[in-house]
Amino acid sequence: MDMKNTIKYQDAASGLASYRRLADKSGSFVDSDSNWMITLSDVMSLLLIFFIMFFIMTKKQVQSEEPPPPLQAQGSGILPGFDRVPDKIRDEINIDIRSLDMGDQISVLATKREIMISMKEKVAFKPGETDILEISEPVLTTIADIIRKYPDFRVEIDGHTDNIPIMTTAYPSNWELSVARATSVLKYFIHSHGIDPSRFSVRGNADQKPLVSNNTKENRALNRRVEIRLKRIEDI
Numbered sequence: 001m002d003m004k005n006t007i008k009y010q011d012a013a014s015g016l017a018s019y020r021r022l023a024d025k026s027g028s029f030v031d032s033d034s035n036w037m038i039t040l041s042d043v044m045s046l047l048l049i050f051f052i053m054f055f056i057m058t059k060k061q062v063q064s065e066e067p068p069p070p071l072q073a074q075g076s077g078i079l080p081g082f083d084r085v086p087d088k089i090r091d092e093i094n095i096d097i098r099s100l101d102m103g104d105q106i107s108v109l110a111t112k113r114e115i116m117i118s119m120k121e122k123v124a125f126k127p128g129e130t131d132i133l134e135i136s137e138p139v140l141t142t143i144a145d146i147i148r149k150y151p152d153f154r155v156e157i158d159g160h161t162d163n164i165p166i167m168t169t170a171y172p173s174n175w176e177l178s179v180a181r182a183t184s185v186l187k188y189f190i191h192s193h194g195i196d197p198s199r200f201s202v203r204g205n206a207d208q209k210p211l212v213s214n215n216t217k218e219n220r221a222l223n224r225r226v227e228i229r230l231k232r233i234e235d236i
Contacts, residue, residue, distance in 0.1 A: 086110035089146055089230070093117060096142045106139060114231045117143060121224035128166060130180040132188055140185070143228060144193040155189070155200050156229040157182040162220035163207040179204030181226055 090110035097106050105123040109116045121127070123136045132140070147155055159178030171177040182202040189195045207214065210223040 085150070086112065086115050089115050089150070092146065093139070093142055096139055100135075100138055102139065114229055116230075117228045119226045119228070120221065121226075122221070124226055125181055125184075128168065128171070128177070130177070130184045132184055137188075140188055141193070144189050144195060147189065147195055147199070147230065148193070150230070151199075152233055153199075153230040154233055156227075156231060157185050157200065157202045158209075158227040158229070159202075159204045160209060160223060160225050160227065161205075161207050162210070162223045163214040164220065174206035175204050177204075178206050185226055185228065 087110050090108045093108050097103055097108070102123055105120045107118045109118075117139075119136060119139070123139075124133060125131065126133070147153065159180070159182035161174040161178050163174075166174055166177055171180060179202065182204060186197075186200050186202050189200065190197050207223065210219075211225075212219045212222055214220050214223060
């Protein structure tokens with residue numbers, strides 16, 4: 001072999017050796033990159049699982065902290081069974097009213113939230129006075145028994161007069177007279193029947209809330225009255 005061919009052979013062998021080294025080096029890079037990609041996919045999978053579990057646990061915690069809905073009678077804010085109580089009380093009072101022949105002097109109105117007993121002046125007081133008449137005591141006793149029987153009721157007592165001015169030493173105006181009459185009924189419930197005073201409130205309205213116009217004697221008699229309202233405590 002001549003010198004020129006020898007040099008060409010050496011150059012080819014040297015190039016082949018360089019190519020092999022480059023191929024080996026590239027293979028190591030490929031393996032290294034593949035291993036890196038596999039590791040990253042594992043990390044992303046773990047993060048995805050973590051966030052899914054975190055979302056589920058957070059949602060359950062929020063739902064568990066929500067307060068339960070209040071227990072109510074369907075279609076109203078009144079507890080089940082209470083709707084029948086006002087009618088029962090009205091019927092019980094009306095029995096006494098009929099037995100005493102006072103149907104035209106005392107009326108009872110029952111709604112879902114209160115019972116209102118209206119007593120005209122004729123059976124409750126003498127004109128211009130505040131002492132309770134004996135004839136009204138049986139009905140007031142029935143009402144007192146009901147007030148004790150149903151402790152969930154508060155009692156409002158309202159006094160009303162007509163528009164004829166009154167001017168006496170004891171009662172300078174109808175305001176004082178209406179308050180004094182309501183207070184007399186209150187004292188009867190407290191002193192004669194021992195009912196807790198904290199359950200009561202009294203109010204004098206004078207002639208400011210008439211049932212009818214005060215243009216006749218008969219109408220003025222209708223407006224002179226005492227109203228006793230039994231209201232459930234939750235509705236006040």
